[in-house]
Amino acid sequence: MTVLVQAAFAPLSLTSLTGRPSGLVSWGQGDAHLTLGYDRFGRPSAEVSDGSRDCQLVADKPLALGRWVRLALFADGTELQLLVDGRTAASAGWHGPLPTGTPVIGRRADQAEGADESCCGRLADVEVVCDPAEARRRAAAGSPALPDLDVVAELRALRGEDPNRPEYHFMPPAHWMNEPHAPIQVDGVHHLFYQANRRGPFWGAIEWGHAISKDLVHWTHLPPALTPDRTTVAPDGVWSGSSVLGESGEPLLYFTAGDFSRTPDQSVALARPSGDGWIADEAPLVEMPDDPDLVAGQFRDPFVWRETSGWFMLVGAGVVDHGGTALLYRSPDGRAWTSYGRLLVGDRSRHPETGEMWELPVLLPIGDDRHVFLVCPWWNERPADQIVEVAHWIGRWDPESATFTPDHPEPRRFDLGRHFTGPSGNVLDDGRTILWSIAQDGRTPEAQRAGGWAHNAGLPLELGLAGERLTIRPIRELESLRTAALDPGHIGGTTFECEVTAEASADPLVVSLTVAGLLALELTIDATRQLVRLRRPGASAYDVWGPDEYEEGPAVVPADDVRLRLFVDHSMVEAYVGDHTSITTRIDVSAGPPELSISTPYTSCRAWQLAGADN
Template sequence: MAALWTFDEGTGTMTVEARSNQEHHIHYVFNEAVDKPISDPLWRQGISGHALLFDGYSTWVSADASTLAFREDAMTLEAWVAPRAFEWGNEGKLSSILSYHNKEEKKGFQLGVFRHGTWSFQFGTGEEWFEVWADEAYRLPRNEWSHLVAVFSKERSEVVLYRNGEQAGHIEIPSHTTIALPDQELRIGKNNFPAFISDTFDASMFNGLIDEVTVYRTAHEHPEIEERFHQSFDGEIPNPSSELAWDRSRYDGDRHRPEYHFTPPEHWMNEPHAPLYFNGQYHLFYQFNPAGPYWGGIHWGHAVSDDLIHWRDLPIALAPEAYEVDPDGSWSGDSIIDEHGNPALFFTAGNDSMTPNQMTGLARSRFLDDHNHDLVDWIKHPEPVTLQDEHIQTEKGTVWYGQFRDPFVFQSGDKWVQLVGSGIKDGEESVGGTALVYTSDNLIDWQYEHPLMIGDVHTYPKTGDVWELPVFLPIGHDDHGEEKYVFLINPWFDGNSEYAVKYVWYWIGSWDDETYQFIPDQEDPQLLDVGEHFTGPSGMVDDKGRAIIFSITQDRRTEESRYNAGWAHNAGLPIVLSLRDNHRLGVEPVQEVERLREELLFNLDNPSTIEDVNQQIADLSGDMLEIELEIERKEAQKVGIKVRQSPDQQEETLLFYDFDEQTMNVDRERSSLSDNVEKGIQGGKVEIEDDLLRIRIFLDRSMVEAYINGVNSLTTRVYPSREDSLYLELFTEGESEVKKMNVWRMRSAY
């Protein structure tokens, strides 16, 4: 035997190679944690004893290869692996299980996984580089143990691969071929020469469980390999699903990670989308990268809730799959319940082998077969259901070919209607965003109708060149009894823009269900949230008839901060949109958020001065709070509240309303002492009545959400560097009066 790693330690940051008895370091992001307690790598139950769970971006083992006794003419490399997800395959490089190679010098060997579960053993002679790939029938399944073996034999002039005791691949090699050993460290879980995602993140890393990595000094025969496979477990191969499950406790003690807003269980999320109410449960899907806290390899994460507040994580709903409609990404979309009562998902299917690479895919739940209310199994339709035509003409220009994503589907009369985000160009010049209208009788065959609306990027530059994530929901009836709708979009910009990833715009109007036309009541776009962190809308109408919107709250952190934290982004609170008496849009958090109130910390019902209230709340502190505040203007120009304030006021974040300008603002210039945190002053127009500011504020670690007089919100992020930045202080410029103030401590949603 040349080397054996059993991973039976179960604790600590070192693993022992059994033959040499050498300890080897396990790299893991929280070995030296930032903004949370230090914790060990992720030890789990393995095929035998313990195994190591590789998180996909930070976990790997480094070993001094000089202590190992590899032969150049014969080798059997063996490992038990249970992949949790597969990388896209940047630069054509393997996500290494074991890597001891230098491909440029054509030296060494590696065993690793590639796109969609393909896998390979590769080696170099110093003169030539060989790659042996497993046959298609022996692709690795996710969330299952596989016993992988690669046998190199100079004597037999062959390399043979095995999976679970069966021959999976074979090549003949020239006689007298030997492996040239490189001057490299040996790595488990990471490629010696990984592809770079960025200056911070590496690709080419294994994601899942690895156990019993063995390198023998002889070339074993098939019967011996088959026998060893069957001797490794008792009865059936263990199911590793529970060991591979996403683990929120990994982030315990992270003082910036929200506790009662929806967060991904691990790693990266983009927008939550496709919310669905079905059989008494709310389902939420979200753009998810299981590989790490960076954009890429997008899957559909899935969670379920009884009340829109307390969420339970479920297995990934959709993943990019070979030979299906989405080999290169399962991107944003929507959900409906079809005419048979079966939930269905519409998603943007990514396929880089096609032009354009974006199209609409359809997946149906297996609920009618298995009656699983969690809706964990989805079957994709074998073909795209909507493809973008190349030359769609409109009255203002040509639909931008290649910009075609984020389907939103609803029923209108006896037709299904699908909106797809796109843009319009006049020659090479951008005109503005659009949502294209398609109709169908059966959810599979769709006919193009016309643009729902066409934007004007020159008059309204903040509305972007392309409209993503169109949402169209009924919000109530006006004074004349006419049903009104809200149409929301997320702007996308062609190239760098100071307005990118900051805003969600909307119009209120009417819907003609015979012509499938939207008639907006006003030309000017309206801003839903006047901060610069609320993006990515998605929506649904629930069983109570409420128009509910979900959003992503951009974290605006550096890549280094995300690496150290292990997660990126989270959702805002779900909000209810309604039509108010004055034809304005009502914006309020769902009432269910009150279930998170753990303790009433402060209550004021009698009018008081700012100074009196500040004395009463001087000792009140917390970073998981709900604050309900009413302040009458009187003679003041500005009123508001400072949150996340340190005792000496070195750190604080000010939320304030400017009565003269009629704007709601946040001042984050002193929100953190760290130079790596985005700061600044942001805000926007919010018209209120009667000089009475009514505001509900939700603090959740780094999250700050303010809802102003029920008509707008302001969402922002703060990352105080001091652990004592927990205090509150009311603020006024000029005379004002506090009419009401309540403060609750909030509990975790998990």
């Protein structure tokens, strides 16, 4: 019996989410099956089993993103051949018939439609040929005469037209995004990396997305910097990390290497520039210490920086029965690292909101002699009502003794809106300290799949110090998005910015956003009581991250004039009160663009439409 199973394929992603090969054409029942596809490393593969015998064929080289290739499995009753563009890539003996069944396209037959082993890309010319002469003739066919795919354009085409999807906030062309990280400026060009999954708007097969910009606002997306299918040390995910310029000015990437075959499954690895991208080392650079005091298995998110006294690295971890910590390391060259203990240890008994482990530890300079230390609290099971996305301490960092001394023992909350998390930052060539974040969208997985996207970055912020308090300001480059000025009495649209000033001694400042005539958000800023109150009627129907109404205090509200700067980008709402308080939240604009009103007398109001940044 002669059979040819064949398909033309151009991949958008080459990583399987489970470790099993992804299916292009498949059929079978129970233990008897046939699958033509590609393995977890993006290499063409074929699997055949009749219930008692198993055979797997794998090509040596992985597929290329966006490039069309013709894959085929040829069987003649004595041998199986895996063909790539008409050439034999692997073969094995197989005497007897093949399993039977109804072919399924684009996935494995033993997985439901849309499951993790579905292929990610475009398929063409799928065929099953049983005529011996015709099968042999078609098996010799080369690559299809089709133009290569523009991967970024293809992803944009997949995202749909969800009215809640932001425009001027940084985000990938489509699908899943988590924290932006490892920002770095190289020869005047800003590079930003981010946790991404090109397979769909869900977690899995995490890689480092990559984009560049001249102004931190308008971004050009490039191919991924690191992917698990091409990173031996991280076959199950290239997770968060940081970047730093090496001795020769080369950008080095330090990342969390995910490998489920190891215990713990997280280590720190290094990737070095190679051509237009980066290549990761094959072995971990730093592994979790064998310390019974540390929370088992929690060791991730390296933050690396250089000073005249050497290289330093923080790695997020936790201390059993105490709280989160950042493990400190030193190095003379960025390669050989020595443990220097713990930078700081949380106190869960006094501050349970700071979690049992700290993710994404970041230490950034502010002012002349102070640093800010930021962490993202993590819980194995989050306690009820303990919602702090980012905590921070201001203090003095001494590189000679490698110590950080906080000015205040209690942690301070960074943002009051319950959607700000995942801090990362760097210092620009002009001396400004910039902080990035991920703004979790709070939707259900079903809503994310329907919309074709999940999450976006928060606005990049400039950090500073005024007295004993951190200053927080959206970067000035955002003013380049301003187009038409809006009438203060008629402020609205999908993308706009508004600046309001009111007297602190008067009634609390209250601003509202309505959608289709219904209240979507009401923000109250009470300078007298130093409180911020947020109402979002019906938010529980679209936002699993925050309640419909809550009050936060003490908030840092100016005692003289209350200054509010409000950004609206479809579902994203960010408010900045004075220079010290940020509030990041979400609304649902499915029914129409929001309109803003101010129900308290104000002394000044200016507003602008904002252009999209075409991310």
